Amino acid sequence: MTTKETLIKKLEEKKARIGILGLGYVGLPLAVVFAEAGFEVMGIDPDTRKVEALNKGVSYIQDVPTETVAKLVKAGKLKASADFSVLKEIDAVSICVPTPLRKTGDPDMSFILSACEQVAKYVHGSMVIVLESTTYPGTTRELMLPMLTENSGLAIGEDLFICFSPERVDPGRKDWTTYNTPKVMGGITLACAEVASAWYGVAIKTVVSVSTAEAAEMAKLLENTFRMINVGLVNELAIMCEHLGVDVWEVIEAAGTKPFGFMKFTPGPGLGGHCIPIDPLYLSWKMKEMNYNAKFIELASEINTNMPRYVVSRILDAMNDRGKVLKGSKVLVLGVAYKPDIDDIRESPALDVIALLKKKGALVDYHDPYIPHFHDEHDHSTMDSISDLMPAVEAADAVVIVTNHKAYDYKAILQKAAFIFDSRNALGKLGKDSPKVVRL
Ligand SMILES: NC(=O)c1ccc[n+]([C@@H]2O[C@H](COP(=O)([O-])OP(=O)(O)OC[C@H]3O[C@@H](n4cnc5c(N)ncnc54)[C@H](O)[C@@H]3O)[C@@H](O)[C@H]2O)c1
Numbered sequence: 001m002t003t004k005e006t007l008i009k010k011l012e013e014k015k016a017r018i019g020i021l022g023l024g025y026v027g028l029p030l031a032v033v034f035a036e037a038g039f040e041v042m043g044i045d046p047d048t049r050k051v052e053a054l055n056k057g058v059s060y061i062q063d064v065p066t067e068t069v070a071k072l073v074k075a076g077k078l079k080a081s082a083d084f085s086v087l088k089e090i091d092a093v094s095i096c097v098p099t100p101l102r103k104t105g106d107p108d109m110s111f112i113l114s115a116c117e118q119v120a121k122y123v124h125g126s127m128v129i130v131l132e133s134t135t136y137p138g139t140t141r142e143l144m145l146p147m148l149t150e151n152s153g154l155a156i157g158e159d160l161f162i163c164f165s166p167e168r169v170d171p172g173r174k175d176w177t178t179y180n181t182p183k184v185m186g187g188i189t190l191a192c193a194e195v196a197s198a199w200y201g202v203a204i205k206t207v208v209s210v211s212t213a214e215a216a217e218m219a220k221l222l223e224n225t226f227r228m229i230n231v232g233l234v235n236e237l238a239i240m241c242e243h244l245g246v247d248v249w250e251v252i253e254a255a256g257t258k259p260f261g262f263m264k265f266t267p268g269p270g271l272g273g274h275c276i277p278i279d280p281l282y283l284s285w286k287m288k289e290m291n292y293n294a295k296f297i298e299l300a301s302e303i304n305t306n307m308p309r310y311v312v313s314r315i316l317d318a319m320n321d322r323g324k325v326l327k328g329s330k331v332l333v334l335g336v337a338y339k340p341d342i343d344d345i346r347e348s349p350a351l352d353v354i355a356l357l358k359k360k361g362a363l364v365d366y367h368d369p370y371i372p373h374f375h376d377e378h379d380h381s382t383m384d385s386i387s388d389l390m391p392a393v394e395a396a397d398a399v400v401i402v403t404n405h406k407a408y409d410y411k412a413i414l415q416k417a418a419f420i421f422d423s424r425n426a427l428g429k430l431g432k433d434s435p436k437v438v439r440l
Helices: 003-012 027-037 048-055 066-074 084-089 110-122 139-149 190-203 213-244 248-255 279-289 295-321 349-359 389-395 410-416 428-433
Strands: 017-021 040-044 078-081 092-095 127-131 160-164 183-187 207-210 330-334 363-367 373-376 381-384 398-401 420-422 437-439
Touching: 003 127, 003 190, 017 027, 017 084, 017 110, 027 040, 027 066, 027 078, 027 190, 040 048, 040 084, 048 066, 048 078, 066 078, 084 110, 092 110, 110 139, 127 139, 127 190, 139 160, 139 213, 160 190, 160 213, 183 190, 183 213, 190 207, 207 213, 213 248, 213 279, 213 295, 279 295, 295 349, 295 398, 295 420, 295 437, 330 349, 330 389, 349 363, 349 373, 363 389, 389 410, 410 428, 428 437
Parallel strands: 017 040, 017 092, 040 078, 092 127, 127 160, 183 207, 330 363, 330 398, 398 420, 420 437
Antiparallel strands: 160 183, 373 381
16 A cells, blocks of 8 residues: 555544644634544644643633533543644644734744744654645745655655645634534645545545645635625725715615625624634735735725724714713723624724724723723733623713624613614614614
């Protein structure tokens, strides 16, 4: 049997040892899916708090229940380590490290580079390595491949198999999970994709093979760019509707009744999270290197980035109409997570809304059932979620709904509040009909 055939057999028989590099929002659910399928999984992360928690059977990710982790750890299917030398014993590795932006807006590749440096130290024949982190097209072939083959002397597609497979986690979602969301797989060679698809196919319902790693990298960027641009479009529509005196929410509802050729997106105070506002900029950065300007991405990014400023200008106007000034007014922000019902604040537009409100002299408090406190980078303060919601709603000059968590009793909030700016249409018809409410 060739190395490829032996490795595929080992993977299909679940005798291969799996390593997951990076145990965050993407890596931990993936580790759990492989462990549940019957593999022995080793999670590897330099964050010793995560490693310790996992080895104690405790989950730190909202979507992964502690009972699931505890059961797998007890059964010896899931372990974690901060020591990368465990890679010596690993046959199949998924890399799920962060891919943020630098302060300059350029891709920060340092996490992928350091993960690949670690893998390169211990890489061996008969190994399959899959990059899951969202990145610019060409990363797998131009950056990863030489790091893993130049010193090892391993032949790609014969001894070593390298692929890109984009993660599609949607935190908080219950219907589409790591198991049942189809997974795209593109290899450096077709043999690479064959091995990795055999591996993922054991634990994930549908694996969709594409012909190259670049096609898989680009597919992920298309998905996220599609979303970013459509959100940008509907955000601009909200601004245009305001100028025209038309209710944007009614317009979206009406357009949404078309059963074909239309997909509903809703406006809001800006884009948040680790993916949608960031990933398309990896593509535009790569295109700039090739002297091509990714115009749609730049434009949507500009509109979306400006939404917190637009929201604050609308709050200013609405308070002015009520004979109030923002300076010295008590403003209560409801929801700071970047989307409803999750505990992730990364890139949340709430951070910018709060900073801008503070800059205008407002006395800002916030409440979020999922975010007990956060560090405000703009003024270097730590903000704590207020403990008693309803008295704070009653005391506020303005309540600003930034994230429409389901846990809120919006009817009760409307009753107690003096004025609400609803940037998500969380109040729906209640807000439309109330003189106390201004909607985005
Ligand atoms: N969170 C999402 O919803 C989501 C969805 C789709 C895609 N993605 C993509 O998946 C990737 C990971 O995102 P995430 O949300 O899981 O990030 P995360 O910050 O939650 O987790 C990343 C983990 O990697 C660890 N890490 C850092 N350097 C490492 C190294 N050299 N070796 C091993 N581990 C290392 C960190 O300690 C952290 O635990 C990103 O590229 C992101 O764009 C995320």
